[in-house]
Amino acid sequence: MKMNNWFLRSAAAASIAAMTVISSCKDEVKRFNAEDAQALSEEAIADAYYEDADDVSSSVVYDTENATNNGRVATDIVSNDGRLKDCATITLTGDKTSGVITIDFGDGCTYRGNTREGKIILTYSNGPAGSNGFTVVTTFEAYKINDIELKGKRTIVKEANATQTNLQHHIVLEDGQAIWPDGSTILRESDFTRIWVRDETDPRILLDGSASGKTRLDKTYTMEINETLVYRRECMVDEGIFMAVQGEKVFNTDGKQIVIDYGTGACDRTVTITVNGISRQVSVANN
Numbered sequence: 001m002k003m004n005n006w007f008l009r010s011a012a013a014a015s016i017a018a019m020t021v022i023s024s025c026k027d028e029v030k031r032f033n034a035e036d037a038q039a040l041s042e043e044a045i046a047d048a049y050y051e052d053a054d055d056v057s058s059s060v061v062y063d064t065e066n067a068t069n070n071g072r073v074a075t076d077i078v079s080n081d082g083r084l085k086d087c088a089t090i091t092l093t094g095d096k097t098s099g100v101i102t103i104d105f106g107d108g109c110t111y112r113g114n115t116r117e118g119k120i121i122l123t124y125s126n127g128p129a130g131s132n133g134f135t136v137v138t139t140f141e142a143y144k145i146n147d148i149e150l151k152g153k154r155t156i157v158k159e160a161n162a163t164q165t166n167l168q169h170h171i172v173l174e175d176g177q178a179i180w181p182d183g184s185t186i187l188r189e190s191d192f193t194r195i196w197v198r199d200e201t202d203p204r205i206l207l208d209g210s211a212s213g214k215t216r217l218d219k220t221y222t223m224e225i226n227e228t229l230v231y232r233r234e235c236m237v238d239e240g241i242f243m244a245v246q247g248e249k250v251f252n253t254d255g256k257q258i259v260i261d262y263g264t265g266a267c268d269r270t271v272t273i274t275v276n277g278i279s280r281q282v283s284v285a286n287n
Contacts, residue, residue, distance in 0.1 A: 039215040039253045043223055046178040046186045047211065049145050050154060052114075054171065056083055057122050057138055058156075060103055061129055064092050077101070083111045097127040105143075118143035134158040152176035152188070159193075167196040171209075180216060188213040205231040207247075221253040227261075235267035243269065 059081045077090040084090065087109035091102045101122040108117040119141040126133040138154040152175045159168040176188035192209030210224040229247035246265040251258045259274040272281050 035215075035217055035219070035254070039217070039219060039221055039251075042178075042186055042216055043188075043211070043213075043221060043251065045148070046176070046188050047190070047223075049148060049150060049178065050173060050176065050188075050190075052145060053120055053138060053140075053143075053150060054154065054156065056081070056103065056116075057120060057136060060084070060090055060101055061122060061124060061136060063090075064096075064099075064101060064129075083109070083114075083116070087111075088116075094124075095127075096129075098125045100124075114146060116143070116145050118149075130158065132158055132160050147181045149179040150177070151179070165198045167198065169194050173211075176213070184216040186213060186216055203233045207231070207244075215253065219254050221251065223249060223251050225249045229262065230265060232265070232267065239267040243271075 060077065060079060063077055063079050063081075075092050077092055079085050079088075079090060084103070087105065089102075089104040089106070091104070093100050101124070103120040103122070105116045105118060105120075108115050110116075120143055121139045121141060123137045123139075125135050128134070134157070136156045138156070140150050140152070143150050152173055154176075155172045155174070157170045159170050161168055171190070171192045171194060173188060173190040176186075176190070178186040178188065188211060190209065190211035192207060195206040197204045197206060207229045208225050210222065212220075212222045214220055225247065227246075227248035229244040229249065231244050235245050244262040245267060246262055248259060248261045251260070256275070261272040261274070263270060263272075269283055270281060272279055274280075
C-alpha cells in the first residue's frame with residue numbers, strides 16, 4: 001500500500017500546484033477573476049479528498065485478506081496505516097469474496113495535519129481482492145476531512161491488466177457532494193482509469209478521465225485529462241517533486257478554458273498554462 005499512499009500525495013500535490021500557478025496568470029489578456037481561481041481551487045480540493053478516501057479504503061481492503069483467510073465472517077481489523085491504527089475502528093462482516101467494511105473515525109482522527117471524522121462504508125464483491133472484476137462501492141456516513149463533508153457513491157472495479165506488471169482500475173463517482181462548513185457545496189461526478197505501472201526502473205501512475213459538476217457559486221464546470229497524466233516515483237523520492245510531470249488537463253468554467261500542460265516527463269516543476277490562446281511557462285513552488 002506504500003505505492004497507493006505515494007500516489008495520493010502526488011495527486012493531491014499536483015492539484016494544489018494547479019491552484020498555485022493559476023493565480024499567476026491573472027494579468028493575461030482575458031483575466032481570471034476571483035471566482036475562476038476559486039472554482040479551480042475547489043475542484044482540485046474535492047478531487048484530492050475523494051482520492052484520499054479511495055486510498056484509505058484501498059489500504060483497509062487489502063488488510064482484510066488475512067482476516068478472511070481463516071473463514072471468519074465478522075471481525076475487527078487492525079491496520080498498520082498511520083491514518084487508522086491509533087484511532088479508527090475497522091469492522092468487517094463477510095468473507096474474502098464479498099462483505100462490508102466500516103471504517104469509523106469517530107469524532108475525529110488527526111494524522112499529519114489532516115483530520116477525518118465519521119464513517120466510510122465499503123461494500124465489496126467479486127473477490128478475492130486483486131481478482132479481475134473485484135468491486136468496491138464506497139459510501140459515506142457523516143464523513144468529513146478537514147471539516148469538508150463528502151457524499152456520493154464511488155465505485156472502483158479492478159480491470160484486466162494491460163500487462164502482467166500493470167494494475168488497472170476503473171473509478172466512477174456518482175452524486176458526489178463536497179460540503180464546506182458554511183453549507184456551500186460542490187457537485188461532482190467523475191470517471192477515471194488509473195494504471196499503476198510496476199516497472200522496477202521507473203514505477204509510475206497513469207491517470208485518464210474527466211469530471212464535471214457545479215462550483216460552490218453554482219457555476220457549471222468540466223475537467224478533462226486530454227493527455228494522460230503521469231506521476232513518477234523517481235521524481236518524488238529523488239527530487240521531492242510530487243506533481244504530475246507529463247500530460248495535460250483542461251478546466252472549463254463560465255466560458256473560460258484553462259489548459260495545464262505538465263511537460264514531457266522531466267523531473268521539474270515547470271508547467272505551461274494556456275488561457276484564451278496565450279501560453280505562459282510557470283515554475284511551481286514545492287507545496
